[in-house]
Amino acid sequence: FQRLPAQKSPDSEERSVYQWLALQRSRRTVLSSTQLRDLKTASPLVAEVLDSWADPLFRWRKSCRRLAEFMKANNQLPSRGVRSERALADWLGTQLGRISSLSDEEVSILKSTHPQVKACIVKRCGSSGLK
Secondary structure, rough: OOOOOOOOOOOHHHHHHHHHHHHHHHHOOOOOOOHHHHHHHOOOOHHHHOOOOOOOOOOHHHHHHHHHHHHHOOOOOOOOHHHHHHHHHHHHHHHHHHEEEEEEEHHHHHOOOOHHHHHHHHHHOOOOOOO
């Protein structure tokens, strides 16, 4: 499969699989390690969903990895003026705009994506770079 099952699918079997997966999320703390392993091996998409359940910063970290990859490849900040870069530029702008409310861990991860990103944080927050 190329996607996860959808809650509002016209296919009743797909809706049923969606509901089952949602039930597993609500029961994740009571699933055995064998059950979790079996679920993870069902597909890479399911494995990613399970990882996101275990780590509240999963999506945020994924965006940081995308930013780091972009910066490594382009050696410049993503631009809102370039359509393919806009979403990443908006995400970074949001993070910089709320930098004072990010956790120490988040600020540290964001700084580590690239020296230019770290410089933006230091410029916004002073020489300490906040945290």
